[in-house]
Amino acid sequence: MKTPFDTRNEFIARHIGPRDADTRAMLETLGYASLDALTDSVVPGSIRGSSVLPAGEGLGEAEALAMLRGIADRNSVLRSFIGQGYYNTHTPAPILRNLLENPAWYTAYTPYQPEISQGRLEALLNFQTLVSDLTGMEIANASLLDEGTAVAEAMTFCKRLSKNKAANAFFVSNHCHPQTIDVVRTRAEPLGIEVVVGDEGDLADVSKFFGAVFQYPATNGDVVDLRALVEKFHAVNALVAVSADLLALTLLTPPGEFGADLAIGSAQRFGVPLGFGGPHAAYFATKDAFKRDMPGRVVGISIDRHGQPAYRLAMQTREQHIRREKATSNICTAQVLLANIASMYAVYHGPEGLQAIAERTHALTAILAAGLAQLGVKAEQAAFFDTLSFATGDRTATLHAKAREAGINLREIDATHLGVSLDETATRADVEALWSVFADGKQVPDFDALSSTDATLPKALRRTSKFLQHAVFNRYRSETELMRYLRKLADYDLALDRTMIPLGSCTMKLNAASEMIPVTWPEFGALHPFAPVAQSQGYAQMTRELEAMLCEATGYDAVSLQPNAGSQGEYAGLLAIRAYHASRGEGHRDVCLIPSSAHGTNPATANMAGMRVVVTACDARGNVDLGDLRAKAAQHADKLAAIMITYPSTHGVFEEGVREICDIVHSHGGQVYIDGANMNAMVGLCAPGQFGGDVSHLNLHKTFCIPHGGGGPGVGPIGVKSHLAPFLPGHRTGGLARNEGAVSAAPYGSASILPITWMYIRMMGGDGLRRASQMAILNANYIARRLETHYPVLYAGHEGLVAHECILDLRPLKDGSGLGVEDVAKRLIDFGFHAPTMSFPVAGTLMIEPTESESKEELDRFCDAMIAIRDEIRAVEAGTLDREDNPLRNAPHTAHEVVGEWTHPYSREMAVYPLKSLVAGKYWPPVARVDNVYGDRNLVCACPPMEAYAE
Known part of the structure; x- marks a missing residue:
């Protein structure tokens, strides 16, 4: 029992957004008496309890920083x-x-x-x-x-x-x-x-x-x-x-x-x-x-709705979600x-x-x-x-x-x-x-x-x-x-x-200041990657401890921290599978089964690893079609190398048949790669290394709190079962067991940001990590419940529940209003929100992942915005708002437009202050909606010359 003199670990409560009273209110909205009851309904019984994460409370922020300081000093x-x-x-x-x-x-x-x-x-x-x-x-x-x-x-x-x-x-x-x-x-x-x-x-x-x-x-x-x-x-x-x-x-x-x-x-x-x-x-x-x-990626210059210059990412058709196994890179x-x-x-x-x-x-x-x-x-x-x-x-x-x-x-x-x-x-x-x-x-x-x-x-x-x-x-x-x-x-x-x-599949959670502080300590930041091993004993201790923590979180036996992005983790995982088959005299195994719903990087990575992609179907609920999987696993049994699945699925649900999927592939000689992009729903609740996975990559910039940085840095380590451990990435320096198979230039990839994840796991402890997963599931289901009468939730699992994210189907709106997913995404900017993930994995949908770090107040603010936008769409459907000239079609609205000549049939106030709460803290977008087609047809991707400024 704690006494008043014990150091109090406040970090878990700081990291998790909803207060206890908020949690009770959200559970009541969903009809559950406790978090455990909710997660028992979400996580399939066949894998529930497979987690090997030890229970226990984490360290306080000051205590964790002091411990890491001692490690850094080595x-x-x-x-x-x-x-x-x-x-x-x-x-x-x-x-x-x-x-x-x-x-x-x-x-x-x-x-x-x-x-x-x-x-x-x-x-x-x-x-x-x-x-x-x-x-x-x-x-x-x-x-x-x-x-x-x-x-x-x-x-x-x-x-x-x-x-x-x-x-x-x-x-x-x-x-x-x-x-x-x-x-x-x-x-x-x-x-x-x-x-x-x-x-x-x-x-x-x-x-x-x-x-x-x-x-x-x-x-x-x-x-x-x-x-x-x-x-x-x-x-x-x-x-x-x-x-x-x-x-x-x-x-x-x-x-x-x-x-x-x-x-x-x-x-x-x-x-x-x-x-x-x-x-x-x-x-x-x-x-x-x-x-x-x-x-x-390439940044280009286009124009916005008013003809003003605006920056954007150009030539997106080159990306993996479009070209998949034909992509030029993963x-x-x-x-x-x-x-x-x-x-x-x-x-x-x-x-x-x-x-x-x-x-x-x-x-x-x-x-x-x-x-x-x-x-x-x-x-x-x-x-x-x-x-x-x-x-x-x-x-x-x-x-x-x-x-x-x-x-x-x-x-x-x-x-x-x-x-x-x-x-x-x-x-x-x-x-x-x-x-x-x-x-x-x-x-x-x-x-x-x-x-x-x-x-x-x-x-x-x-x-x-x-x-x-x-x-x-x-x-x-x-x-x-x-x-x-x-x-x-x-x-x-x-x-x-x-x-x-609220980006689905991207897990934009708190990057706590106490986690970030050690990144700029010279003991971590000023060390050369090829310094003698004796000089990096602090890094050696930290990486050993972090590998052990990640093994506990995933149920795997060994981890490599070398891959410096999720794409590199995918690649390293498939290389390990490839090398394992070759070591058994089965180097001919080169077929990789990939569900049609998979992230675009999966097929691109399989292609880079020298594998042939065979796509398996998904059923109407977004699950892997087990019948189609059985048929294709049998058809390619002699050459089956692996399956790549994401769990929970890309559609935001815990598939009931995940153990069966693993068993089918294993029975035909293949290995199971589980994409860890959605690990934020599993830590402490179930473990991929225990319910059938042979290898998974983890996005430390998602589940484990390394910040996204505007599109990088990332870290994508892989966890493997013991039979794949000999085939983890090696390096000629850094004391790694193998000196071949390097997938990144440095032995430990993006080493200086690993202290962020070390701090997060140390401060959360097993109890905090488990609660974070439960709260991520609660927050996602609360949003889904509040919005389901306004926007259909496309996929759901047991008892109509989702995992850590939900997909809203906006396709039915098109016929009645002419408005689509992009219009809603851009209108959210006027409400001060970043849009959810657009048209992935299903075109015409929004995928929302709130994470455990968002408070109930922020979740409600977002839901209020989405409901207000739905009311505007209803007004278009009813003819109250013009079908072509309305707040959604013209969103986002800039300050320049609002103070200029106003020609729209709706008011300035409706354009920029659709909710009264925005008056006190308005975000003003610097440009209006950007013309993507113009930017690709007139590609400019460098600063204008000095003469342009002189003119």
């Missing part, structure tokens, strides 16, 4: 000169405070609703412009997951578009970063692509290649002219990708100017902390002719928060500032090399930017030991070579400390005497073209100006700090 943050694609950087304080640590930015959702996303869309357009300008390419996307996976995407891009159709080999320079080579090999193997790793200087005949990738500058620091190589590959109709350092490109000729077909790489060193490997924003840039095959997220940091870093410094940082970094490297040469240690590079390598023979181990004694990490190339990379944080004292490491008793060189050392970049490779000439990169120099710019953009958007975001 990490040793030395001065890192390792490089290899990861660099120390200064995150400008106004960007740290006003963007990275600001919930207006980190709690936003993917900008699929452009009218309420203009701020983050503008920031992403800045990112695309930054990348296009620095790479010399015509078009860039709004970021990818990391450099390694971006190069893997480049490989499949080259395969699709190369005119050398007979070729099946991809050349990878051995001067690319080692982790990049590993990820490319992983991606190529299931697709049957031959990866040839070698020295480009030894290449004679290149006719067997459909494409190639080179590092620029090379991983060992060399800066070489790639023009002749590009021409050589082009002569055989192969495409050339260049993985380029963006900071170096302020000084070096960009890839687009020497003929490369695409440029990829990382924007990490533009203000994004090391974070033990992530999250970081990768980039992908190419020629305009290839834009429809480019992976990832990546459905980006690294928006990190891309926005990088874009604002460029806005803050401008072209002159970036160039000055690059010149200073290069100058210090040249001075370092000159001083080391005086000490008899000559760099292997004649031309370099910021990285040097040395043949140090049998002194190598001694030099590493001496460096660590001085608080320095050097790059471990091999037993006889080491490397040094400088960055924007390097100082004169760092150069002198490095000289001391190598001096071996000799006099350390005189820095001042060497300060005029000439730059080493070849004149023929020096950049002559201008970049970042756009107004946004040449205005915000003072902190005051940047702070106001960031505030202006945030004010354009609707994020979780303003309102409930």
Whole structure:
């Protein structure tokens, strides 16, 4: 029994929105006496109680932070000169405070609703412009997951578009970063692509290649002219990708100017902390002719209903929910928060500032090399930017030991070579400390005497073209100006700090401040991913504990934290299944059964994993059609590899036959992959690893509280049963058991945001996690009950109940009013709400997921808005409101429209204050409804040139 002197854990009550009295009232509305009675009716008896999550109360916020602080202190943050694609950087304080640590930015959702996303869309357009300008390419996307996976995407891009159709080999320079080579090999193997790793200087005949990738500058620091190589590959109709350092490109000729077909790489060193490997924003840039095959998202400029410019995500027909197994990529997220940091870093410094940082970094490297040469240690590079390598023979181990004694990490190339990379944080004292490491008793060189050392970049490779000439990169120099710019953009958007975001399948729940605090601790944020294992013991402890927690939450036996997005988790899960079959001599099993209702990433992922997709039907209630499943499992029994199902289903119900589904597939030799997108309804109530799943990915940015960040970061770890554990992703560093099969560039993917989930689970405890699932189910059913007389609930399970989300059917409204799902979604903006998920998984519907974090007051506010909108639709049906000129058809309404000439037959008040409660706190959308078709037909996806502003 607790005494008054015990520390009280208030976090569960802070995380869960409804108070006890609210919970009782909602249960009464539904006709249940308790939460347990409700969830017993929702969760099928066949899987109820399968959870192995231990009971118990969590820690208080202060107690959990103190415990995590002790773990963080086990990490040793030395001065890192390792490089290899990861660099120390200064995150400008106004960007740290006003963007990275600001919930207006980190709690936003993917900008699929452009009218309420203009701020983050503008920031992403800045990112695309930054990348296009620095790479010399015509078009860039709004970021990818990391450099390694971006190069893997480049490989499949080259395969699709190369005119050398007979070729099946991809050349990878051995001067690319080692982790990049590993990820490319992983991606190529299931697709049957031959990866040839070698020295480009030894290449004679290149006719067997459909494409190639080179590092620029090379991983060992060399800066070489790639023009002749590009021409050589082009002569055989192969495409050339260049993985380029963006900071170096302020000084070096960009890839687009020497003929490369695409440029990829990382924007990490533009203000994004090391974070033990992530999250970081990768980039992908190419020629305009290839834009429809480019992976990832693209921000474009369109116009709104009044003809005013408006930003939006362009070319959505490339995405997985449309193309499914024919999609060009399975990546459905980006690294928006990190891309926005990088874009604002460029806005803050401008072209002159970036160039000055690059010149200073290069100058210090040249001075370092000159001083080391005086000490008899000559760099292997004649031309370099910021990285040097040395043949140090049998002194190598001694030099590493001496460096660590001085608080320095050097790059471990091999037993006889080491490397040094400088960055924007390097100082004169760092150069002198490095000289001391190598001096071996000799006099350390005189820095001042060497300060005029000439730059080493070849004149023929020096950049002559201008970049970042756009107004946004040449205005915000003072902190005051940047702070106001960031505030202006945030004010354009609707994020979780303003309102409930009721997106079905996306679980926009509280990202508590106490969970976010450790992300920027230097012990987590300033550690290099390839630092010696002895220096990352805090990370090792935290990841071990987090893996164990996730095993308890899911009922699986082992977890890998490496996948840095849900799409990567799906991919890693299917690779594990593929490798398991191969280990049993059944590598021919390649059929993947996927229900017609599945997320679009599922078939895209199966295709990437070298599997053939066979679609199974769903019945009228949205459940997997067991008869069709049995027939297709039997038909493909000899080649059945797996089934991919989402549970609870994509339709928002707990299917009664889930154990039977698993049994059918297992009986025909297949494995069961359960998509964990809807895990928020299961934690503590039932466990996929206990009711038949062999592997699941988890969206830590959904169920486990990592914020969505405007469309990334995400983390998608996989849980597996013991027989699949030997086939989890490996890495050449980080102490992982296997060193093959890497699916992300860093050993633990987006490691620096894992403390968020650690904090959440520790503070909730088993009791809190179970209650969160129950409250998510209660909130969803309360909304469904309040709205069912106004909008039919399309799918329901036992006793007419839904799981954690409900689908409202708006299709019947079309005949009577001419209004559809988009009209309701846009009208919700006038009420201050983000729209639910539109037309997924069924066209013409809205899928609503309130999460456990929303209070009854907020649920009622949303329901009141939806009911008021239904009344407006009834008025259209009755002829009281005009069928064409009505508040829904014209939504959302801007302040500019309201104060201008008013020509509509309904009042201004009805347009913008449809409920009296809005008067005291109105969100004003910055643009009216955006014209999607115009934006795709007139694609513009970079900032206008300076002349446009002058005009």
